[in-house]
Amino acid sequence: MIDTHCHLDDPVYAEDFESVLSAQQAGGVERILVPGVDATNIDAVLDVCSRSNGYLLPAIGLHPENILADWETQLDTIRTRLFASGSPYIAVGEIGLDYHTDTTYKREQQEAFHRQLRWAQEKDLPVMIHSRDATEDCFAVLREVNEEALSAGLPAVRAVMHCFSGSHETAQQVVDMGLYLGIGGVITFKNCKLKEHLHGIPLERIVLETDAPYMTPVPYRGKRNESRYMTYVMDALSEVYGLSPEEIDRQTTANAKTLFRIP
Numbered sequence: 626m627i628d629t630h631c632h633l634d635d636p637v638y639a640e641d642f643e644s645v646l647s648a649q650q651a652g653g654v655e656r657i658l659v660p661g662v663d664a665t666n667i668d669a670v671l672d673v674c675s676r677s678n679g680y681l682l683p684a685i686g687l688h689p690e691n692i693l694a695d696w697e698t699q700l701d702t703i704r705t706r707l708f709a710s711g712s713p714y715i716a717v718g719e720i721g722l723d724y725h726t727d728t729t730y731k732r733e734q735q736e737a738f739h740r741q742l743r744w745a746q747e748k749d750l751p752v753m754i755h756s757r758d759a760t761e762d763c764f765a766v767l768r769e770v771n772e773e774a775l776s777a778g779l780p781a782v783r784a785v786m787h788c789f790s791g792s793h794e795t796a797q798q799v800v801d802m803g804l805y806l807g808i809g810g811v812i813t814f815k816n817c818k819l820k821e822h823l824h825g826i827p828l829e830r831i832v833l834e835t836d837a838p839y840m841t842p843v844p845y846r847g848k849r850n851e852s853r854y855m856t857y858v859m860d861a862l863s864e865v866y867g868l869s870p871e872e873i874d875r876q877t878t879a880n881a882k883t884l885f886r887i888p
């Protein structure tokens with residue numbers, strides 16, 4: 626298993642960080658990707674990654690919920706760090722659009738998303754996309770960047786729609802754009818329709834994630850999430866695809882390695 630989205634720099638892991646890491650390794654987790662969320666957590670992400678002997682892989686980006694009055698200053702810092710020589714990032718993320726709680730900075734969110742997607746293109750890096758109540762605008766920005774990339778002779782955006790919980794139609798659109806779906810604990814929640822929505826969606830387009838410490842799968846819902854609990858997500862995907870958890874593991878791990886170019 627590869628956890629493609631896990632906030633291990635969160636203070637809830639600070640106290641028992643070493644034992645958390647060994648528990649994930651013992652639980653069959655091969656690698657863990659740690660996204661950035663703004664300019665202030667860059668060093669925290671790099672710090673946990675440097676203490677993991679290559680087990681944790683860092684990403685960098687400005688999360689849409691952190692786009693406030695100082696967004697341009699934050700983006701400047703992120704750009705400088707991303708383009709610095711020897712920059713260690715495996716991806717740009719998490720970036721995107723979030724209209725759920727606040728739309729004050731809607732235009733700025735779109736602008737920041739656009740810019741960061743362009744940086745990922747320039748650096749030839751994959752992207753972790755956060756999209757909440759903003760599907761249409763999210764696709765619109767992606768299409769714009771892809772058109773610009775095409776005319777500049779650059780490849781299309783490579784990305785995962787992280788914490789996917791949308792409709793079948795949206796899942797199909799994601800696949801049609803050549804993107805991946807990040808599936809986590811949500812799929813285990815009671816009354817969640819995601820299992821039905823994934824019918825007919827190729828398993829080759831799915832990667833596993835936790836979004837830990839959040840989105841803890843049943844039966845641990847309400848507790849601090851950990852990457853090893855992705856076995857419950859794999860069980861749910863087994864039901865959807867009629868394959869063994871081992872086969873789900875093998876394919877989703879291969880997908881994560883392809884998308885993030887993990888050797």
Ligand SMILES: [Zn+2]
Pocket residue numbers: 630632660719836
């Ligand atoms: Zn996240």
